[in-house]
Amino acid sequence: MPKDHGIGAANKRREDVRFLTGKGRYTDDININGQAYVHFLRSDVAHGKLTKVNTSAAEAAPGVLRVFTGKDFEGIGGLPCGWQVTDRHGNPMQEPAHPVLAQGKVRHVGDAIAAVVAESYAEARDAAELIELDIEELPAVIDMKAALADGAPKVHDDLTSNLCYDWGFVEENRDAVDQAIKGAHHVTTLELVNQRLVANPMEPRVAVGDYASHSDESTLYTTSQNPHVIRLLMGAFVLGIPEHKLRVVAPDVGGGFGSKIFHYAEEAFCTFAAKQLKRPVKWTSSRSEAFMTDAHGRDHVTKIELAMDAEGNFLALRTDTHANMGAYLSTFSTSVPTWLHGTLMAGNYKTPLIYVNVKAVFTNTVPVDAYRGAGRPEATFQLERVIDKAAREMGIDPVELRRKNFVTEFPYATPVAVEYDTGDYNATLDKALELADVSGFDARAAESAKNGKWRGLGMNCYIEACGIAPSALVGQLGARAGLYESATVRVNATGGLVVMTGSHSHGQGHETAFPQVIAEMIGIDESQVEIVHGDTANTPMGMGTYGSRSLAVGGSAMVRATEKIIAKAKKIAAHLMEASADDVELKDGAFSVAGTDKSVAWGDVCLAAYVPHNYPLDEIEPGLEETAFYDPANFTYPAGAYICEVEVDPDTGKVTVERFTAADDFGNVVNPMIVEGQVHGGLAQGIGQALLENCVYDENGQLVSASFMDYAMPRAADLPNFSVDHSCQTPCTHNPLGVKGCGEAGAIGSPPALVNAVVDALQRNGKDVKHIDMPLSPARVWAAMNG
Amino acid sequence: MPTVSMTVNGKPTTAEAEGRTLLVEFLRGPLGLTGTHVGCDTSQCGACVVHVNGEAVKACTMFAAEAEGADVQTIEGMANADGSLGVIQQAFQDHHGLQCGFCTPGMVMSAAALLKENPKPTETEIRDYLEGNICRCTGYHNIVKAIMAASGQDVTAIAAE
Numbered sequence: 001m002p003k004d005h006g007i008g009a010a011n012k013r014r015e016d017v018r019f020l021t022g023k024g025r026y027t028d029d030i031n032i033n034g035q036a037y038v039h040f041l042r043s044d045v046a047h048g049k050l051t052k053v054n055t056s057a058a059e060a061a062p063g064v065l066r067v068f069t070g071k072d073f074e075g076i077g078g079l080p081c082g083w084q085v086t087d088r089h090g091n092p093m094q095e096p097a098h099p100v101l102a103q104g105k106v107r108h109v110g111d112a113i114a115a116v117v118a119e120s121y122a123e124a125r126d127a128a129e130l131i132e133l134d135i136e137e138l139p140a141v142i143d144m145k146a147a148l149a150d151g152a153p154k155v156h157d158d159l160t161s162n163l164c165y166d167w168g169f170v171e172e173n174r175d176a177v178d179q180a181i182k183g184a185h186h187v188t189t190l191e192l193v194n195q196r197l198v199a200n201p202m203e204p205r206v207a208v209g210d211y212a213s214h215s216d217e218s219t220l221y222t223t224s225q226n227p228h229v230i231r232l233l234m235g236a237f238v239l240g241i242p243e244h245k246l247r248v249v250a251p252d253v254g255g256g257f258g259s260k261i262f263h264y265a266e267e268a269f270c271t272f273a274a275k276q277l278k279r280p281v282k283w284t285s286s287r288s289e290a291f292m293t294d295a296h297g298r299d300h301v302t303k304i305e306l307a308m309d310a311e312g313n314f315l316a317l318r319t320d321t322h323a324n325m326g327a328y329l330s331t332f333s334t335s336v337p338t339w340l341h342g343t344l345m346a347g348n349y350k351t352p353l354i355y356v357n358v359k360a361v362f363t364n365t366v367p368v369d370a371y372r373g374a375g376r377p378e379a380t381f382q383l384e385r386v387i388d389k390a391a392r393e394m395g396i397d398p399v400e401l402r403r404k405n406f407v408t409e410f411p412y413a414t415p416v417a418v419e420y421d422t423g424d425y426n427a428t429l430d431k432a433l434e435l436a437d438v439s440g441f442d443a444r445a446a447e448s449a450k451n452g453k454w455r456g457l458g459m460n461c462y463i464e465a466c467g468i469a470p471s472a473l474v475g476q477l478g479a480r481a482g483l484y485e486s487a488t489v490r491v492n493a494t495g496g497l498v499v500m501t502g503s504h505s506h507g508q509g510h511e512t513a514f515p516q517v518i519a520e521m522i523g524i525d526e527s528q529v530e531i532v533h534g535d536t537a538n539t540p541m542g543m544g545t546y547g548s549r550s551l552a553v554g555g556s557a558m559v560r561a562t563e564k565i566i567a568k569a570k571k572i573a574a575h576l577m578e579a580s581a582d583d584v585e586l587k588d589g590a591f592s593v594a595g596t597d598k599s600v601a602w603g604d605v606c607l608a609a610y611v612p613h614n615y616p617l618d619e620i621e622p623g624l625e626e627t628a629f630y631d632p633a634n635f636t637y638p639a640g641a642y643i644c645e646v647e648v649d650p651d652t653g654k655v656t657v658e659r660f661t662a663a664d665d666f667g668n669v670v671n672p673m674i675v676e677g678q679v680h681g682g683l684a685q686g687i688g689q690a691l692l693e694n695c696v697y698d699e700n701g702q703l704v705s706a707s708f709m710d711y712a713m714p715r716a717a718d719l720p721n722f723s724v725d726h727s728c729q730t731p732c733t734h735n736p737l738g739v740k741g742c743g744e745a746g747a748i749g750s751p752p753a754l755v756n757a758v759v760d761a762l763q764r765n766g767k768d769v770k771h772i773d774m775p776l777s778p779a780r781v782w783a784a785m786n787g
Numbered sequence: 788m789p790t791v792s793m794t795v796n797g798k799p800t801t802a803e804a805e806g807r808t809l810l811v812e813f814l815r816g817p818l819g820l821t822g823t824h825v826g827c828d829t830s831q832c833g834a835c836v837v838h839v840n841g842e843a844v845k846a847c848t849m850f851a852a853e854a855e856g857a858d859v860q861t862i863e864g865m866a867n868a869d870g871s872l873g874v875i876q877q878a879f880q881d882h883h884g885l886q887c888g889f890c891t892p893g894m895v896m897s898a899a900a901l902l903k904e905n906p907k908p909t910e911t912e913i914r915d916y917l918e919g920n921i922c923r924c925t926g927y928h929n930i931v932k933a934i935m936a937a938s939g940q941d942v943t944a945i946a947a948e
Contacts, residue, residue, distance in 0.1 A: 012880050019888025020876040020895065022822015022862035029821035122807075202826045202834060202889040202923050254824070254889030255923050287827035507887030507924045677883045677929060684926030708831035708921065716914040716927040721945055746926075 002672075006520035007737075010673035013512040015505075024252045027206035027223045028284050035208065035280035036065055038273065039124035040266070041114040041131055042292065043106035046140035046364040046701020047153065050104055050113065054132035058116055061130055063123030065277055068115040068269070070103040076272070079263055080237040081329035084478045085338050085360070088168030093360070095164075096156040098328040100238065100265045100272070106135065107155055107327035108364050109703055110292025112265060117273055117281055140364040140701035144301060144322040147361050155327055155362040164325050164334065164360035169342040170416065177355035180316035184307035188390035193773045194378045196299035196324065196695040198711060199371045201506075203254020204285040205294065209270030213278055217245050220271045224250040225260045225504050226544020229481070231536050233263040233331065239272055243536075246271075250534045253506035257685070258370040259294045260506065261546050262331035266293070291706040296695055297371020299324035300337060304382045312396045314405045316353040319345060319382060323360045326367035333369040334360065339477045340375030340465075346414035347383045348425045348461045348639060349405040354415045364701045370546065372685055372747040376464045384460035384752035388759070389770060398756075402461055403429065411733075418465055420637045423665060425461060427728040432459070432641035432663035435723050441645070444658075445764070453647040455658070456761025460642055462749035465635035466741035467732075468547030473634075484631035485549070486540040487558040489565050491624035493610035495524070495603035499561075500532045502542010503554030507681075508743065509674045510550060516670050517555060517737065521562050523588040524602055540627055548741030551670060552636050552732065559736045560628035568620060573605045575616040636732045636740040640664035644753035648761045653782030655758055657687060661723040662749065667731040667740040675742045679724045682746020688714035689747075690754035694775050712775070791851045795820070796864030804851040810844075811835045813851035814861060822862040822892045826921070833920030836893040836900075837861045843900035845919070862892035865899070875899055875937045882942070884933035886924035894920050898934045907938050910945075 003009040018024050055067040079098040086092055097103075102113050114131055118124035141147040141155060147162040155162055168174060181187055208221040218241055224230050227248040234248075235241040253260060266283050273281040285293065300321050307316040323337030342356035373380075391398035403426060412420045441457050448455035468474075471482040486502040497518060503510060515529035532538055542554065566586055573591035574581040577598045584591050592599040608615055609624040645659040662679055669675050692712035696705045705711040731738025751774060758776050762769040762785060769784045788803040795818060802817035814820045814837070823846055826834035835846040838860040865873050872880065875898050885891040894917070901908060901916045908916065913931050922930060928945075936942045 013883065015888070016880040016885060017872065019885055019891050020862075020872060020879055021866050022820065022892055024822070024888050026821075026824070026889065028825070029815075122805075200923055201887070202832060202921065203824070203887065204826065252888065254826075255887040257923070284825075287829065287832070509886070673883050677886060677925060680926035680928045681886060681924045682926075685923070707829045708827050709829050713831075713921050713923070714926075715921060716917040716931065717911075719914075719927055721910070721928050721931070722926065 006516055007670050009516060009671065011512050011516060011526065011671055013509050015509065015511045026203055026252045026254055027208065027221050030208055030221050030251070032208065032210055032280040035282050036117050036119060036277065037121045037124050038115050038117045038270065038281055038283045039121060039128050040112040041116065041128045043102070043109060043111040043113055043135070045106065045135055045137050046109050047138040048106050048135035049138060050102060050106060051136050052132060052134035053114060055114060057130040057132070058127040061123065061127035063119040064127045065117045065279065067131070068101060068273065069113070070099060070101040073100045076100065077238040079265060079268070080233055081334060082331045082480050083335040084480060085165045085167055085334045086478065087165040088171050093165040093334060094159045095329060096159055100268050108366055109701055110366060111327070115269055117277060142363055142365060142697050142699060142701050144324055144361040144363060147363050148359065155364055162362040164362060167338050167358045169338070169356040173353055173355050173415065177316045177318050177353045180353050181305055181307045181318060184315050185310045186308050186394060188306045188386055188393050189303065190386045190389055190771060191303045192382060192385060192771060194298045194300040194302065194381055195774055196368065197297045197371055197689055197693050198291055198695050199257040199259035199294060199297055200713060201255030201257055201259060204287055204290045205260065205264065205266065206284045207267045207270040208280060208282045209274035210280045211275040211278060217247065218271050218275055219247045219249065220267055221249045221251065222267050223253050223260050224248070225253065225256040225506060225546055227504065227534060227536050228502060228541050229544055230263050230267060234268050234271065238268045247537045250504060256506045257372045258297065258374055258546060262295050262369055288707055291711065292366060292703060295330040295367050295369035296326065297368065298378060299368050300378045302382050304386045306386045306390050308390060308394065312394050312401050312404055314349055314351040317345060317351050318355045321358045323358055324365065324368050325360050325362055326365045327362060328367050330367035330369035333367060335478065336370050336375040341379045343416050343418045344376050344379035344463065344465060345383060346416050347380065348407060348463050350407045352415060356416070365697055372682065373744045376744065377748045377751065380462045380748050381752050384462070385755060385771065388756045398459065399429070418635060421634055421733040422730040423637060423639050424728060424730050425639055428639065428663040428665050429461065429641040431725055431728055432643050432661050435663060435725055436643040436659065436661035438643065448647050454650055454761040454765045456646050456648065456757040456764060458644045458753045458756025458760050460749065460752040460756060461639070462642070463637055463639040464744060464748050466548035466638055466744065467552030467632060467636040468549045469553050469632045470634060471631050481543070483543055484629050485553040485557045486542040486627065486629045487554065487561045488540050488625065488627040489558065489561040491565060491606050493607055495606040496528045498530045498532055499558055500539045501554050501558060502539055502544065503550040504533050504545040506545070508545065508550060508678065509671065513551065513671045513674055514555065514558060517558060518562055521566065522586065522602060548743040551737065551739045552735055552741045553630060553632060555737055555739065556632065556735045557628045557630035560630050561626045564626035564628065565624060568624060569605050571616065571620055572608050573600050576600050576605065576608060576614065633734045636667070636735070638664060638666050638740040638742065638745055640745060640749060642749040642753040644757040646754065646757040646761055648758060648781060650765070650785065653778040653785060655691060655776050655781060657720050657754065659723070660687070660720055662746065663725045663728060664742065664745050665728045665730055666726050666742045667729055668738040669726055670739065672726065675726055676724050678742045679746045680722055682744060683722055683750050684714050684719055685747040686750030687719060687754060690751040690774050690776060692718060692775050791855050793854050793857045793859050795859045796861060806850070806852060808851045809847055810849045810851050810854050811846035814846060820861050820863050824889055824892060826889065831921065833893040833897060834890050836896040836920065838896060838900065843897055862895060865895060878933040878937035882929050882933040882936055884925065884930045890920060890922045894922065894930055898937065901934065902938055907940060910935065
């Protein structure tokens with residue numbers, strides 16, 4: 001029987017009511033009396049020297065309050081990078097300055113040169129056209145390998161080259177991996193591209209800066225996944241505002257997918273300009289601006305080699321990746337191709353020797369950073385593609401080759417620095433094979449053939465490291481911040497609770513799922529619990545939502561705070577019932593004493609805490625409010641198996657996804673409806689990458705896919721209904737809820753299954769195609785078939 | 788500045804608008820109806836779909852002045868008279884047809900227009916009709932399911948909750 005309450009119940013989302021009636025309050029819905037508007041003048045060339053920026057005509061234009069340029073930001077900090085990577089020779093990465101407005105040079109199309117603040121957007125835009133601009137255009141570097149060639153133009157003149165770092169992992173294994181590959185029975189090699197993507201949450205970024213001169217306090221309303229992180233980075237590194245004079249609010253946020261983690265120049269600008277002008281300053285990104293300024297994702301070029309013995313046992317794995325950083329280092333950019341990618345190269349397999357080399361490269365393109373999955377999709381794609389190719393070369397069934405190499409005993413320490421606490425990869429694989437009706441594939445393929453279509457079947461496994469934390473580990477790996485999470489649980493006098501969490505919901509449904517945990521723990525109705533998030537003024541310092549961490553880390557902090565509440569409430573209850581606290585039990589919202597008929601309701605205990613007339617004041621303080629900071633002992637390791645069935649039209653190369661099955665192990669599940677929705681969304685983004693999406697620059701650095709007319713977002717008709725399952729559950733062993741995180745799985749696990757399926761369809765029909773780079777557009781598939 | 792008058796969610800309304808003011812800017816600005824969203828600048832995303840004289844229209848594709856005298860309905864006018872969720876809205880909540888909520892107003896308005904002209908659409912018809920509405924969160928599975936359920940069709944065969 002499905003539960004209708006507490007942990008495991010498919011509760012409908014309470015936040016939906018406001019979203020469905022137009023009452024959501026997104027950042028662009030915030031308008032402050034007297035606000036001015038900023039329009040950024042952005043570079044239309046990829047690389048150039050600013051020789052003249054004359055703003056006098058613009059400043060004289062109607063409605064203009066002020067025009068800012070890079071000069072106004074001299075001596076003010078640049079946007080910081082939050083993760084320092086040490087290269088394979090022990091040297092720190094090259095870390096260029098990242099100014100709020102361009103200083104002397106522009107480095108990508110969209111780089112902001114000047115900012116016009118006016119009474120209206122229209123006046124700001126009109127005035128920006130009056131800025132006299134001379135840019136001495138310089139040759140742009142777009143291709144990563146060309147950027148590393150001798151004599152290549154440098155994106156940053158003060159760096160020694162365009163190489164940010166040359167990272168080796170694990171460096172001590174480099175020679176042993178080399179030897180193992182040289183001596184192996186068989187080595188399968190694959191070169192592939194994990195193309196650049198744009199996250200494109202449907203809500204474009206917005207920033208509203210406000211300044212209160214009476215208190216010298218600045219407030220920033222912004223579309224962020226982590227308002228405390230923005231406050232820390234912007235206050236401490238860019239504008240020099242202490243936390244107690246800076247408030248950051250991220251209200252309803254219309255999707256993030258990673259792109260709203262980072263601290264962006266426009267946030268700093270609006271906060272700075274509001275104080276300068278003593279006026280609120282608002283910026284709303286257009287979609288075209290978003291394509292040029294939101295951090296992009298992926299953009300790896302990789303060669304991977306898998307060495308096996310005659311039976312197909314994996315002996316060694318080597319992977320060599322060029323990772324595009326773009327023109328500047330976005331907040332967490334440097335961690336994505338290294339620690340979020342290299343540490344996952346073991347996948348679900350017990351490969352004993354692994355070596356990962358990553359060269360991170362500056363180019364004249366938009367900065368690249370985390371996008372749903374962040375490093376883990378890149379790891380999964382190359383690993384699961386090379387295994388599929390290896391199976392074909394070795395004449396072993398791809399399912400059996402994977403099973404033969406599965407990690408089956410836990411905990412398992414990989415050769416790439418992480419320890420999987422628990423899992424059962426055969427269980428999710430069995431479940432996926434069952435749900436996908438693989439045994440019925442031949443009949444479906446015959447039916448497709450009758451209709452002139454080629455049917456293919458592809459599968460893959462995946463594992464991810466989620467619940468991004470723990471601080472001690474990420475600190476060793478180069479993180480410049482802690483990655484715990486926080487929660488304050490405030491019990492009101494009449495028994496209701498407010499949870500103030502550092503996690504941030506921008507579609508994940510925390511307002512519904514988090515109360516289910518509390519309801520389970522205390523035995524009260526979910527409606528008695530309110531979740532507050534998104535405002536640094538009323539939440540404890542927390543790190544926000546990304547890396548599938550909210551429930552695993554933020555939820556755990558909430559559990560710890562609630563445990564403190566319950567422990568104190570038991571002492572109060574013991575006093576009221578004249579019993580020992582050790583004998584008090586809490587069940588279904590009431591405290592009782594074991595072996596007696598004594599009982600006191602939850603609400604009465606809460607009231608006693610705030611009206612302490614009959615209260616153990618000599619032992620405990622009045623009130624019922626507790627805070628916990630939770631820093632986990634390890635990452636969590638969701639894993640699963642995905643199966644994709646496609647039809648290929650041999651005349652046009654068009655691919656359609658006919659069936660998609662996902663069997664995931666997320667550990668315990670709090671709200672299965674929300675979990676399934678998260679998987680659906682991840683699958684859509686993964687299938688979007690495999691089939692449709694591509695962020696393309698031409699050789700001059702012009703972004704040719706800069707709108708929804710050119711960048712193919714998945715639409716309803718591009719996708720099938722999904723078959724998803726999360727019944728295989730090996731609970732996480734180290735967090736109190738036993739949860740693993742589900743936000744990124746779909747995007748991580750789905751691209752290789754789709755590409756494997758298309759290659760399978762072509763192979764079954766006599767086309768010896770080994771690989772096609774994503775997206776598998778009709779033109780690319782047709783070319784591969786006829787190539 | 789000239790004024791524009793129209794009936795919005797059943798209420799006669801007059802406000803100032805420049806000639807270049809788009810209908811979506813008029814609704815979100817002077818009328819304060821911020822449920823209608825702007826998700827792109829090329830009329831692709833559908834977050835701004837409203838009904839003008841009963842037809843689904845992307846409110847970024849017409850000027851406010853073009854709606855002079857028109858009967859306009861927005862997401863704010865879709866609930867029942869007693870404030871409870873309308874049938875389509877309720878189906879979106881029941882079947883988890885939304886996550887971040889940003890595309891949702893446009894989705895609901897498009898769904899309402901679809902069901903008006905095709906009261907029992909097939910899954911394929913729904914997917915084709917939503918060509919002009921982009922959602923980045925849900926993968927559309929539960930949106931399609933919600934619209935089928937709102938049309939009174941049995942959705943138990945559509946996998947997942």
